[in-house]
Amino acid sequence: MAYKSKNYKEPTNPVGNVAELFAGVGGFRIGLARAGWKTVFSNQWEPATKVQxxxxxxxxxxxxxxxxxxxxxxxxxxxxxIDLLVGGFPCQDYSVAKTLNSSKGLKGKKGVLWWEILRLVHQQKPKFIFLENVDRLLKSPSNQRGRDFAVMLKTLGDEGYTIEWRVVNAAEYGFPQRRIRVFIVATKNKAGKKRGTPESILSKSGILARALPVEKIVEYLTEIELSDEADRISSHFNKGGGKSPFMNSGYYENGIAFTYKSTAKLSSSSMVLGDVLQPDSQIPDEYWVEDKRLKEWKYLKGAKSIERTHKGSGTTYNYAEGKMAFPDLLTNPSRTILTGEGGTTPSRFKHIIQTKNGFRRLTPVELERLNGFPDDWSKYDSNGKQVSDAKRAFFMGNALVIGLIEIVGKVISFDLKIED
Ligand SMILES: C[S@@+](CC[C@H](N)C(=O)[O-])C[C@H]1O[C@@H](n2cnc3c(N)ncnc32)[C@H](O)[C@@H]1O
Known part of the structure; x- marks a missing residue:
């Protein structure tokens, strides 16, 4: 399929106003603008660096x-x-229960990002909220699987919202990257509003089901009772250490979460990695992998079983990893872009492709295309200075698949019109 980069266009007659938190380089804003939304507020701050x-x-x-x-x-x-609050909050810091030691209880500690989101929701009560995160969020932490998500559902629900979630693989909906993320959409409760059964919301009538159709339900609907106080949920949820009860689709209302496992209704047309490539004639030298370094790339991508020694205890253990595609197939969607994708150093996790001129890494423009950003979106900073390729790859590892945001944004805008 021929790839066509779409430019950013500010909507002229906006459907509603958006606040974009954890904005990065604006993935939500671009997708939502394509669905008619105007972003009137944004916040982005990188804690790890002085230069922003x-x-x-x-x-x-x-x-x-x-x-x-x-x-x-x-x-x-x-x-x-604000009608719609959005954000892809950083996945390193969703552990909500770190706060329990604080004298103010669960919600006490500043800087735990979930409580910052909730504080802003509490003050402003936007009609809709759309959040994105890694799907690990449904299973964290390892000693109490699902606890963090349970606390999030409970505390957001207590602000007067019903909440849907879905784990979405962008490639299943036709995009050229296998990026798997959990989408969480919350709708402010309205007196007298009829919503239908949890099954119908999850498979047909919910915002996420309308935007990203479900093919079939693989596991029966399970109910998870969350009527306790958030502090008690935090200390008791899944204490036995079993697997997380939260499956890939779910709905929360009034202290009960309903969840089942579903499969996506696959898109009839799909894009693949080969569709986003720039012509070899435009590829700078540093992206081509020299023959003498190919061995190293091959080794890192290969299956291995290595004996390692534990630093503290001195005990030995076996470390094994499987074989990865080498080179990455141009006829499939790409793997997920990670923040470490940039730079010439060989790596197991960076993409490496083979074209008729040899082996090479992906360029910043190709990474932007895999997420649906306009070409060269992240090339310059506000002083007109060129951004390094490694930073641009880092942005794309942090960002999201814009086309999915556009699709969900359109359905939310439809519901906003009905509300008004
Ligand atoms: C997963 S990324 C979201 C990327 C964004 N959706 C995009 O399309 O580029 C999370 C972002 O949150 C920012 N961030 C981390 N901690 C923050 C904080 N305390 N306040 C504001 N932003 C923060 C990070 O710098 C990062 O850009």
Whole structure:
């Protein structure tokens, strides 16, 4: 399929206003603009670095108006006119129960990102919320699987929302990357609103089911009781250490989560890695892998079983990993882009492809295309300085598949019109 890069266009007659948290380089904003939404507030702050690269690219692209480059903990409130709050919050820090040691209980500690999101929701109560995260979120932490998600459902539900979630693989809906993420969509409760049964919401009538159709239900609907206080859920949920009860589709309302495992209704047309490639004539030298380094790449991608010694105890153990595709197949969607994708050092996790001119890595433009960003979206910062390729790859590892955001954004805009 021929790839066509789409430019960003600010909607002229917006369907509603958006606040974008953890904005990165603006993936939500681009997708939602394509669905008619106007982003009027954004926040992006990188705790690990002094230079604020992602925020600088964001400002270069969208301008400074409504943008804040500070820790979310310092954002006092959102503008009053927000209809939809969105954010792909960082996956390193969703552990909500770290706060339990604090004298103020579960919600006490500043800087735990979930509580910052919830604080802003509590003040502004947007009609819709759309969050994105790694699917591991449904299973964390390892000693109490599902606890963090249970606390999130409970505390967001207590703010007056019903919540849907779905684990989505972008490739199953026709996009050229196998990126698997959990989408969480919350709708503010309205008195007298009829919603239908959990089964029908999850398979047909819910926002996520309408946007991203479900093929079939693989496991029966399970009910998870979350009527306890959030603090008690946090200390008791799944204490036995079994697997997380949260499956890939679910719905939460009034203290009960309903969940089942479903499969996606596959898109009839799909894009693959080969569709997003730039012509070899445009590929800079440093992307081509020299013959003498190919052996190293091959080794890293190969199956291995190595004896290792545990640093602390001195005991030995066997470390094994399976074989990965070498080179990555151009006839399949790509693997997930990770933040370490950039740079010339060989790696098991970076993509390596073979074209008629040899083996090479993917360029920043190709990575942007795999997420659906316009070509060269992240090339310059707000001072007109060129951003390094490694940083651009890092942004794309953090970002999302924009086409999915557009599809969900369209369904939310439809529901917003009905509400008004
Ligand atoms: C998973 S990425 C989201 C990327 C974004 N959706 C995009 O399309 O580029 C999370 C973002 O949150 C930012 N972040 C991390 N901690 C933050 C904090 N305390 N306050 C504000 N932003 C934060 C990170 O710098 C990162 O850009």
């Amino acid at each position: 690269h992602a925020s600088d690219v964001y400002v270069a692209r969208f301008g400074e108006e409504g943008h804040s480059n500070e820790d979310i903990a310092k954002v006092e409130s959102l503008p009053k006119n």
